[in-house]
Amino acid sequence: KKMKEFIEKFQASELAAEAQFNLGIESYEKQDYDKAIEEFRKVVIDFPESEIAPDAQANIVECYKKKEDYRSVITEAEKFLSYFCDNQMIPQVKFSMGMAYFKMHSYKEAAETFKSIKDDYGESDFASSARYNLALCYKKMGKSEKAAMILQQFGEEGSGEKSVMAKIQAGIVFMEKSDFVKALTIFETITPTSAKESAQLYELMGECYQSLGKEADAIQSYLRLKALSLVDNPYQVKGLAKLAVFYEKQKRYSDAIDAYKRLIQVSTNGQVKKSANDRIAYLRQ
Structure with missing residues (x-):
């Protein structure tokens, strides 16, 4: 209640925006995602110019992800991309959007989203996972050659668990095409971790x-x-x-x-x- 009074009193200040944002965080931490969405949305609507507004919108996307409401993840991610078109969180939000499409079996849209992260945000922390997921989309779409090529490349460039899994997936693509010789040439290069x-x-x-x-x-x-x-x-x-x-x-x-x-x-x-x-x-x- 005190927090609400504070927000009303300092309506125009960045402090009020932060206080409102913290109400969202409190609800999020209690796993009350509907309430968190409501609080974060107030930040975006009442304090659209505040520094914390993009974080609030990104958190709305996260809340819907937790609720497994993938259609809303996409809607809210699209809002983020139109409101905050030069924000550093774009790769993260796009990645959530791509995953939502993937979960809904909309592989073409998922592939386009992951490809845009790979192409436009190649230096971001999400580029590598986006590339891996792009290959999985191609696999689901029946574009097995494309999928195998990306997975093999990914496996050779990377290291550790993700690299091993990529190579295994590439081999499986060839097994599904009954090209067992090609699958074996990939499997034989793998050192499991x-x-x-x-x-x-x-x-x-x-x-x-x-x-x-x-x-x-x-x-x-x-x-x-x-x-x-x-x-x-x-x-x-x-x-x-x-x-x-x-x-x-x-x-x-x-x-x-x-x-x-x-x-x-x-x-x-x-x-x-x-x-x-x-x-x-x-x-x-």
Whole structure:
């Protein structure tokens, strides 16, 4: 209440704008996003010339993002771009807008938005993620060559987790086109940075070798999954199951039993455990 009185008393000052903005922040921190939107909107309407007005409008975009109201994210982001057309937060707001389009499956609009960040704000903190997301949009739009090219480039220029994920995604694009040789040439250059990435990589490589009829290489790839300490990782579970089936086919029954035992250790899924135990019982007969 005191804050409201202060705002009314110093209506024309920057201090009043800041006080109003802080009311929005308070509501935002309490996760009362509707109230926060109301308070931030007052900053934009009552203090349009204040230094804090762009922040208020950007925060309205954030609130709608939290509410998962993606249509409103786009509307409010467009307002920001027309009110504050030379503000430094444009890349951030555009990125939220691109993500909203993506969530709504409007991939063409999402691609255009991410591309404009990449082209016009190449130095911003959002350019790299925009480029990655642009590739994902192209993938969704069926433009797989374009997607793979960006992802490969991204993977080679970057480092760490994002670089690994980009290369894996590029390989998957070629797998979806049944170009397993090309996928493998990408996968073979990857150095995973975590057990999770390793699991995905080894399973996908196994799948490629299997599709090319290279059983021994597929087995080697799936075999690497045994050593990973993960729980309920879909790639590890899938790969170990395939490994066990390979061993059964080759009549290497004790190896198959070992693979099924490892499968039981890394999965908490009752159905998976039961199937593996059933196979072990059958093979021991």
